[in-house]
Amino acid sequence: MARPADPHARISLVTAARAAFVSHGVSGARIEDITAACKLSKGAFYLHFKSKEQLFGELVAELRAGMDALLEHRKATMTGFFGEHGPLTARDVHQRTSRYEQLLALEVALDREVLGLLWRYRDVFGVLVSGSQGTEYSGVVWEMAHREVQRVQDDFEAVKAYGACRTDVPSELFGSMVVGTWLLVAQQMSKLTEPPDLDQWVRALHRLIREGSAPPKPKHGKRTVRRRLAARLNTRSTQSRSRSRRGTAR
Amino acid sequence: MARPADPHARISLVTAARAAFVSHGVSGARIEDITAACKLSKGAFYLHFKSKEQLFGELVAELRAGMDALLEHRKATMTGFFGEHGPLTARDVHQRTSRYEQLLALEVALDREVLGLLWRYRDVFGVLVSGSQGTEYSGVVWEMAHREVQRVQDDFEAVKAYGACRTDVPSELFGSMVVGTWLLVAQQMSKLTEPPDLDQWVRALHRLIREGSAPPKPKHGKRTVRRRLAARLNTRSTQSRSRSRRGTAR
DNA sequence: CGCGTTTCTAACCCGTGGGTCAGAAATTGC
DNA sequence: GCAATTTCTGACCCACGGGTTAGAAACGCG
Numbered sequence: 001m002a003r004p005a006d007p008h009a010r011i012s013l014v015t016a017a018r019a020a021f022v023s024h025g026v027s028g029a030r031i032e033d034i035t036a037a038c039k040l041s042k043g044a045f046y047l048h049f050k051s052k053e054q055l056f057g058e059l060v061a062e063l064r065a066g067m068d069a070l071l072e073h074r075k076a077t078m079t080g081f082f083g084e085h086g087p088l089t090a091r092d093v094h095q096r097t098s099r100y101e102q103l104l105a106l107e108v109a110l111d112r113e114v115l116g117l118l119w120r121y122r123d124v125f126g127v128l129v130s131g132s133q134g135t136e137y138s139g140v141v142w143e144m145a146h147r148e149v150q151r152v153q154d155d156f157e158a159v160k161a162y163g164a165c166r167t168d169v170p171s172e173l174f175g176s177m178v179v180g181t182w183l184l185v186a187q188q189m190s191k192l193t194e195p196p197d198l199d200q201w202v203r204a205l206h207r208l209i210r211e212g213s214a215p216p217k218p219k220h221g222k223r224t225v226r227r228r229l230a231a232r233l234n235t236r237s238t239q240s241r242s243r244s245r246r247g248t249a250r
Numbered sequence: 251m252a253r254p255a256d257p258h259a260r261i262s263l264v265t266a267a268r269a270a271f272v273s274h275g276v277s278g279a280r281i282e283d284i285t286a287a288c289k290l291s292k293g294a295f296y297l298h299f300k301s302k303e304q305l306f307g308e309l310v311a312e313l314r315a316g317m318d319a320l321l322e323h324r325k326a327t328m329t330g331f332f333g334e335h336g337p338l339t340a341r342d343v344h345q346r347t348s349r350y351e352q353l354l355a356l357e358v359a360l361d362r363e364v365l366g367l368l369w370r371y372r373d374v375f376g377v378l379v380s381g382s383q384g385t386e387y388s389g390v391v392w393e394m395a396h397r398e399v400q401r402v403q404d405d406f407e408a409v410k411a412y413g414a415c416r417t418d419v420p421s422e423l424f425g426s427m428v429v430g431t432w433l434l435v436a437q438q439m440s441k442l443t444e445p446p447d448l449d450q451w452v453r454a455l456h457r458l459i460r461e462g463s464a465p466p467k468p469k470h471g472k473r474t475v476r477r478r479l480a481a482r483l484n485t486r487s488t489q490s491r492s493r494s495r496r497g498t499a500r
Numbered sequence: 501c502g503c504g505t506t507t508c509t510a511a512c513c514c515g516t517g518g519g520t521c522a523g524a525a526a527t528t529g530c
Numbered sequence: 531g532c533a534a535t536t537t538c539t540g541a542c543c544c545a546c547g548g549g550t551t552a553g554a555a556a557c558g559c560g
Contacts, residue, residue, distance in 0.1 A: 002527065002534075003525080003527040003537050004537080005536080005537060006537085006538090009537095025383035025384060027277070028383060030517065031519090032518095037326065041539045042540075043521085043537095043539060043540070044537080046518095046520080047538075061374065072419065074524070082491060103414065109528090130383055131383045132380075133334070133380055134274065134275060134278045138380070143438070149434075154537075156463070165465050169457055173435075173458065174458060176431060176434050177427070177431040177459070178434050180346050180432070180433055181426060181427040181430040183430055183434055184395065184399075184426050187392070187428050188426065205427065207419055208423065208427055210462050211413060212463075213416060213460055214415065215343070215417075216416065219323075252505040252556090253508085253555080253557040254556090254558085255506080256507080259508095280548090281547075281549090282548095283550065291508065291509045291510065292549085293507095293508065293509060293510075293548095294507080294509075296549070297507070298507095302548080457558085
């Protein structure tokens with residue numbers, strides 16, 4: 001009874017728009033470029049979307065919905081865990097009981113899911129960070145980041161209280177460290193095309209954050225690696241940038 | 251012999267431009283707004299700058315120069331230190347000799363300088379992160395970040411080699427953690443008007459990165475804080491967002 | 501004061517790109 | 531084949547803002 005719309009039109013427009021947003025930002029992307037990439041005319045764009053911003057808004061909403069869902073999931077999982085195993089004590093932490101190990105595994109899994117979402121929306125995420133100025137979404141990432149900093153911070157405070165983490169560091173900075181790490185990693189993902197080994201990343205980051213960069217204490221102080229720094233430093237010149245020479249990194 | 255230019259014109263233009271860039275990004279800032287803020291006409295802008303981008307470029311160049319200078323300073327300081335004290339050994343690290351403590355103090359001081367620079371250029375930095383798309387400077391922050399990740403990573407590798415830091419974590423991720431933290435902190439600074447206690451921040455971040463969030467091991471396992479998590483959790487509802495309940499943060 | 505010189509103004513030009521709309525094209529049901 | 535109807539096209543409109551320029555204003559100097 002009428003001409004049917006090209007079924008691919010809408011999705012291919014969205015795909016083309018995502019790519020255009022990545023390379024030019026939301027305001028920099030030209031609608032004619034987007035439609036041209038789909039072999040459509042400019043007018044066709046407005047059959048599917050009210051405006052460029054509205055299209056971007058849909059993408060942002062998807063990302064947000066994903067994040068919110070994961071947050072819900074996290075909450076449910078955690079109350080489930082504590083319902084089953086009862087609350088943790090400082091002992092659990094210091095002795096690394098299996099209950100504690102389970103909790104850690106759970107958190108790794110949850111964070112892995114977040115990273116997976118960030119991977120799938122890495123383009124939108126990148127645009128939110130550095131290509132959304134002038135739109136109503138320009139503050140969204142920083143709101144998200146701030147919310148996460150708050151959450152991590154609150155958790156840290158709670159854990160401080162029962163002695164399972166250090167108390168000589170402001171919780172806010174701890175939050176910034178965790179979220180900042182995640183943020184840069186997400187940003188780095190936005191330049192990749194092949195998915196990295198996210199499982200490994202999450203586990204490694206967890207270890208780092210929990211235990212820092214310090215080495216495990218030497219077995220008995222005897223027979224530790226004694227090679228001198230100088231030896232190492234003098235044979236390093238070939239590999240990469242020729243500066244950098246000293247103890248722990250900053 | 252001629253009409254002298256208003257001596258404040260140029261600086262006040264730069265100041266107004268910085269503010270405009272912050273709130274609308276480089277391409278979003280309107281030259282007429284900038285000049286109006288200085289009670290000048292649009293044409294006056296072009297007496298002082300070739301274009302908007304060129305003005306922004308000057309600011310970026312200043313920031314870059316500052317960073318480069320600090321990097322030079324870091325290199326010089328470090329070679330000086332090792333020249334005087336000789337190379338470090340794993341023993342220094344494990345036993346925290348005064349020589350090692352001195353090195354740490356040096357690094358804290360150097361990082362403090364970086365943070366100070368970031369504070370002074372926090373507006374430019376913020377614009378580089380999220381308001382420079384479409385300009386030739388859109389990649390600058392990520393280049394800077396990547397360079398720093400490389401540096402930290404190289405250092406970490408070097409330190410791994412003589413056993414003074416853990417070896418079970420990819421150096422690249424360590425670099426991302428350090429730089430990501432710095433990045434988010436810088437971003438957060440861009441919203442502040444009063445300078446925070448940068449010394450404290452740097453010290454705390456150093457501790458966190460080196461030692462992680464784990465608590466110092468309990469004196470002898472006896473008499474550790476035994477209050478249960480549940481107690482804590484149930485009296486926390488007043489203070490802030492009412493979710494969050496469990497072990498170490500993510 | 502008037503001349504030369506540089507600063508500064510404000511009207512102007514114009515490319516760009518978002519958004520619109522009349523009409524062509526395609527498709528379905530009859 | 532023929533309406534009826536919806537999709538799609540592409541020329542058009544127009545606001546916006548970067549950049550220009552003619553000329554007015556300000557100043558130093560003789």
